[in-house]
Amino acid sequence: MSGVFALLALAAVSLQAHAQAAAQGFTLKGKPKIAMIYFGPKNDGGWTQAFDEARVKVEAALGQKIQFVESVPEDASAIKPAAEKFIQRGANIVIGTAFGYSDAFKELAAKYPDVAFLNGSGTTNGPNLESFYGRTYESQYLCGMAAGAASKSGKLGFVAANPFGVVNWTVNAFALGAQKMNPAATVTVIYTGAWNDPVKERAAAMALIDQGADVIGQHVDSPTPQLVAQERGVYGTGHHRDLRQFAPKATLCSSVWVWDKFLVPELKKVMAGNWKPQPYGAFIEMKDGGTDIAGFGPGVPKDKAAAITAERDAIMKGKQVYAGPLKDRDGKERVAAGATLSDADLWKMDWYVKGVITQK
Template identity: 90%
Template sequence: MLRRSISCAVAALVACATLPGAAVAADGFTLKGEPKIAMIYFGPKNDGGWTQAFDEARLKVEAAIGKKIQFVENVPEDASAIKPAAERFISRGANIVIGTAFGYSDAFKELAAKYPDVAFLNGSGTTNGANLESFYGRTYESQYLCGMAAGAASKSGKLGFVAANPFGVVNWTVNAFALGAQKMNPNATVNVIYTGAWNDPVKERAAAMALIDQGADVIGQHVDSPTPQIVAQERGVYGTGHHRDLRQFAPKATLCSSVWVWDKFLTPELKKIMAGGWKPAQYGAFIAMKDGGTDIAGFGAGVPKDKAALINAERDALLKGKQIYAGPLKDREGKERVAAGAVLSDADLWKMDWYVKGVVTQK
């Protein structure tokens, strides 16, 4: 998923929703010369999750725009690695550079200032400007649908969730998963264990095992590896995946996955850049399902056909503008978080530090 330095994550996530980027020229940004695109991957292209989703999107984008996209793998969230990687591509003629990590944000901002004739995009970034746009998807939409699948398949109503860190972007998936499950079973509960890491299969295995031992018969996740799904299959329970269709790793267990469909955003965005007059979103692109953020892949055999039809009906409603965090909505302590007739703001989504009724959190 997102790549972050944990110590600065919450402040940065709030900032990305509330602080303005550099002013965009009135006539927009226009490339000089033939478009040449490069991508910088945080991890290996076959990691099974976050980076692989970008690599699979790259192939689809290439086919859609008729251009090859260069890429480099395993570039960590360190300016001493990010800047040389980008500048090597720029020295070879690249004039569109796409990053794939939160931790690239500051380096990309500096690069955008240094190379004003190059367009920069950054997945899960927080910095924006005249030639720089960060983008991320509203993952709570697809996780809500996966929660519905989990609630439909669960016999006990006790669900587990393996999560990375208690940041807004994770908490909104946990809450949405719970709300989706409760749409199918109003008494459903979600026990959450945070591993403290985006990709740590050892901790993910331990967390999934503990949740199953506590009675969970469906395991959701917001971590990078498919380990929770693999454990679910080993233990004979169900699960829901994140990033990609994790039936690839656990075909018997995985009911549904929240999947990135980056090509649906990147293809039209790159076409805008190549056409000239591109105007990056001032606060970055926060992409809804209807615009190519995330979607779902499924359904596994554990979801009855009539329940799958209900989930697809909710998906259609989301595509038409339904809001998951619409009021009235209270947290698990009974405090009103969204008033009747209101919708939770983007700024409040990014800094979400509360949980809905039925969510039980533990380290």
């Protein structure tokens, strides 16, 4: 029996130690050394390039170079070796950039408890792991306002990747923004089934314009929809980066990532010690550096631009895009008067607001 009591005592001590460690937070051992793993090429014009541009700003703010590797697919057999190579070289902060890295990062964080892991658009979290993502619906709502202001027909198109919650909330917010400027505006959406497929994106944008859309919004990784908009003489709104770089005549506004505004203070917390990752990840509001807008293009009248800027200021001060009363396109109440949509309901959004028309 004494052996059993000894084992119980050891277990109690172990549990207490783990509890104390969790309460104290995570602290690096040794000087911080950062590495980044990119999902795509650093010059993809979209998602990955936004991270690479942030990396340069983070380096300047923190005064150290950041190692990185490009084009690591969402496959554990590629992710783990890439991370472990950096760790073997002394990296003790590893930043990922893909939803599909989530499970591999969870396993890596358990295997390397002295390394801090952060993952953009991830879904897994732990004592030394924090996923993070921005509330893109805030900036897409503002771009929708620009689209609604510029459209003459009130018929807008939207090229999207997959009907996931993080995409659907941008579609709905875009429509709500457009309808703030033109209550009769509609948004027809085509899902390509891929985050980055310029061929499918071109076909989708062309089809939407052929159906009468005179502004094309997007939530895909490449600038292709904006290129098509400029070729066809209509307007567009960009995603990830300021896409006036590719289509200056067409692009009215872009929802842009400003990752450095989140990463610099978060990495300083990691470096200071006693870092406590948010248990459900960091879901970043625009005021804290998730996304913002870039623009405006020549198609947005000055008075409308001023209205959009005022709405941006209101969001920065706490205005909620998904505030009630709000019904879906079938008339079902989704947000009651005086309430706002919860984060859990945002993540699982599988419904559309009035005026959204979905196509495959």
